[in-house]
Amino acid sequence: MSRLWRASPLTYGALIAAGVLSIFPIYWMFVVASRSSDVMGQLPPPMTPGGNLGANISRLFANTDAYFLTGLINSAIVATTVTISVVFFSSLAGFAFAKLRFRGSNALLMLIVATMMIPTQLGIIPLYMLMTKLNLNDRLPAVILPALVTGFGVFMMRQYAGQAVSTELIEAARVDGCGTARIYWNVVLPALRPAAAVLGLLTFMTTWNDFLWPYAVLNDPENPTVQLSLRALSDGYYQDMSQVFTGTAIATLPLLLVFVLFGRQIIGGIMEGAVKS
Amino acid sequence: MALQLDARGPTTPTPGRPRPSQAGRLSRIDAKYSPYLYIAPFFVIFVIFGAWPLAYTFWVSLHDWDLLGSDPAFIGADNYTQLLADSDFWHSVVNTLGIFLISTVPQLLLALWLANLLNRQLRFRTGWRMAVLVPNVTSTAAVAIVFGVLFGREFGMINWMLDLVGVDGIEWKSNRLASWVAISAMVDWRWTGYNALIFLAAMQAIPRDLYEAAAIDGANRARQFWSVTVPLLKPTIIFCVIISTIGGLQLFTEPRLFHSGTNAIRGGPMRESQTMTMYMFENAFAPYYNFGYGSAVAWLLFALIAIVAAINVLIIRRLGSSARPPEGKRKGGSR
Numbered sequence: 078m079s080r081l082w083r084a085s086p087l088t089y090g091a092l093i094a095a096g097v098l099s100i101f102p103i104y105w106m107f108v109v110a111s112r113s114s115d116v117m118g119q120l121p122p123p124m125t126p127g128g129n130l131g132a133n134i135s136r137l138f139a140n141t142d143a144y145f146l147t148g149l150i151n152s153a154i155v156a157t158t159v160t161i162s163v164v165f166f167s168s169l170a171g172f173a174f175a176k177l178r179f180r181g182s183n184a185l186l187m188l189i190v191a192t193m194m195i196p197t198q199l200g201i202i203p204l205y206m207l208m209t210k211l212n213l214n215d216r217l218p219a220v221i222l223p224a225l226v227t228g229f230g231v232f233m234m235r236q237y238a239g240q241a242v243s244t245e246l247i248e249a250a251r252v253d254g255c256g257t258a259r260i261y262w263n264v265v266l267p268a269l270r271p272a273a274a275v276l277g278l279l280t281f282m283t284t285w286n287d288f289l290w291p292y293a294v295l296n297d298p299e300n301p302t303v304q305l306s307l308r309a310l311s312d313g314y315y316q317d318m319s320q321v322f323t324g325t326a327i328a329t330l331p332l333l334l335v336f337v338l339f340g341r342q343i344i345g346g347i348m349e350g351a352v353k354s
Numbered sequence: 355m356a357l358q359l360d361a362r363g364p365t366t367p368t369p370g371r372p373r374p375s376q377a378g379r380l381s382r383i384d385a386k387y388s389p390y391l392y393i394a395p396f397f398v399i400f401v402i403f404g405a406w407p408l409a410y411t412f413w414v415s416l417h418d419w420d421l422l423g424s425d426p427a428f429i430g431a432d433n434y435t436q437l438l439a440d441s442d443f444w445h446s447v448v449n450t451l452g453i454f455l456i457s458t459v460p461q462l463l464l465a466l467w468l469a470n471l472l473n474r475q476l477r478f479r480t481g482w483r484m485a486v487l488v489p490n491v492t493s494t495a496a497v498a499i500v501f502g503v504l505f506g507r508e509f510g511m512i513n514w515m516l517d518l519v520g521v522d523g524i525e526w527k528s529n530r531l532a533s534w535v536a537i538s539a540m541v542d543w544r545w546t547g548y549n550a551l552i553f554l555a556a557m558q559a560i561p562r563d564l565y566e567a568a569a570i571d572g573a574n575r576a577r578q579f580w581s582v583t584v585p586l587l588k589p590t591i592i593f594c595v596i597i598s599t600i601g602g603l604q605l606f607t608e609p610r611l612f613h614s615g616t617n618a619i620r621g622g623p624m625r626e627s628q629t630m631t632m633y634m635f636e637n638a639f640a641p642y643y644n645f646g647y648g649s650a651v652a653w654l655l656f657a658l659i660a661i662v663a664a665i666n667v668l669i670i671r672r673l674g675s676s677a678r679p680p681e682g683k684r685k686g687g688s689r
Contacts, residue, residue, distance in 0.1 A: 202414060
């Protein structure tokens with residue numbers, strides 16, 4: 078009796094419907110990306126890939142409004158830098174909160190949890206003014222700097238460190254004369270690797286997707302992130318939809334690759350986080 | 355939603371232990387102060403780029419502040435009084451709340467249902483979970499553009515399918531309610547599966563013997579779902595509602611890229627789906643650069659988020675007040 082309910086054919090039917098709804102827009106994006114530009118006027122709409130992907134890609138990269146290649150490179154730089162930073166600072170702070178005793182640690186942790194509820198995106202006007210003052214407008218550091226830490230990351234690493242890092246091992250390292258920094262590097266960080274990987278993947282995807290703040294601060298059309306390139310394509314005076322969709326497909330592809338390779342870990346991370354938080 | 359703040363390892367360093375060597379003193383200093391060093395980066399960066407800008411937004415909102423901002427004039431609440439009389443602003447408030455309602459309610463109900471489906475003996479368990487989560491990992495901007503085409507007036511697939519069943523094409527972009535529905539569809543497409551996985555995780559934590567007891571009492575499955583599952587999920591539902599409120603009321607990318615062209619920041623020719631964040635953006639950045647006015651929009655949105663989140667929590671508390679969450683499911687780590 079302590080088993081889960083059996084899945085009926087109806088369950089599978091409903092799940093298949095949900096799965097089709099989930100995947101179809103992505104599939105169709107690749108269909109249009111592989112067809113010629115008259116695809117938009119066709120009814121019924123074509124449902125199978127065509128043979129124009131290569132031509133669309135070369136037209137896309139030659140498009141002088143979108144700076145698509147620059148956008149891809151910029152997004153890769155921003156997302157990679159932010160990911161490394163978030164994982165590093167989160168694991169460091171998570172280790173301190175989980176394994177080191179210091180005054181005010183509980184209150185400070187609560188403060189960090191509270192920051193997750195703050196809609197910081199509403200502060201972009203002073204942030205813009207700050208970046209103007211620092212002379213960083215239109216430059217990538219303006220996008221990178223505010224994203225270097227997240228409360229979510231610290232909290233997640235703290236939860237994981239609490240259970241995954243052996244206190245005995247830390248004590249042993251301490252007896253051997255290791256300072257906390259070496260303990261972090263040699264004992265804690267290796268033990269945190271699984272959670273660090275999930276946090277890294279989630280951070281990379283969020284940063285890659287970020288739109289509002291880059292849109293506000295990167296006004297130079299020649300130096301966009303890939304999402305801003307998509308915006309330029311979509312707002313263009315003359316819309317060549319197969320080219321636009323080629324852009325959206327390429328911008329989505331890295332995320333899909335990450336998801337196909339690490340989907341199990343990402344799902345595990347989301348679900349574990351849900352139970353623990 | 356138990357924040358186990360007191361879950362700490364059994365043994366912790368004892369800085370008071372007498373150890374007369376120089377190395378011992380250094381290690382005591384290390385043990386005592388290094389934790390602050392390790393958590394400092396978060397606080398320093400968050401204060402500079404997160405907390406301070408948000409707080410300073412309020413200061414800016416009290417000024418007539420433009421791009422140059424060399425000597426902005428203090429004008430008190432003028433920006434706010436002007437906003438409260440600004441019909442475009444109120445239009446964006448109604449749009450934001452409308453899209454929020456149309457998207458969040460079905461989204462959470464669907465997510466509950468989907469989680470209930472996934473919480474069974476299934477073949478290809480991971481496959482189903484990945485299928486419902488994949489919308490969440492796609493690029494928001496890309497999806498908004500794709501949905502903008504799917505909901506096109508002339509050649510959009512949605513109108514084509516409606517036409518097949520004899521329904522006239524709908525003006526998804528220039529009819530206000532229709533544009534809310536289209537944008538909500540986009541939001542729900544992205545977030546239903548994600549919320550379903552969160553609910554699923556919470557469902558799996560419910561002890562099976564509660565269902566056995568309910569079954570013995572004669573409760574059928576539907577009854578078990580509503581009287582056992584849903585009440586026990588309440589902390590998780592509150593969590594999802596709050597997160598959806600914070601995110602949903604700040605909606606920007608989806609409505610912005612659902613529209614295209616030079617005036618897309620207005621959310622359609624007659625501001626059909628301009629959200630409050632879009633209105634803030636329109637005023638604060640190119641071409642107007644009216645920082646003061648935009649900041650006032652930001653603070654009113656901030657207030658709205660707080661109010662709606664509080665109302666939501668009250669409603670959900672009341673709805674399920676007959677059932678109590680289990681012991682140990684404390685919220686917010688109150689000690």
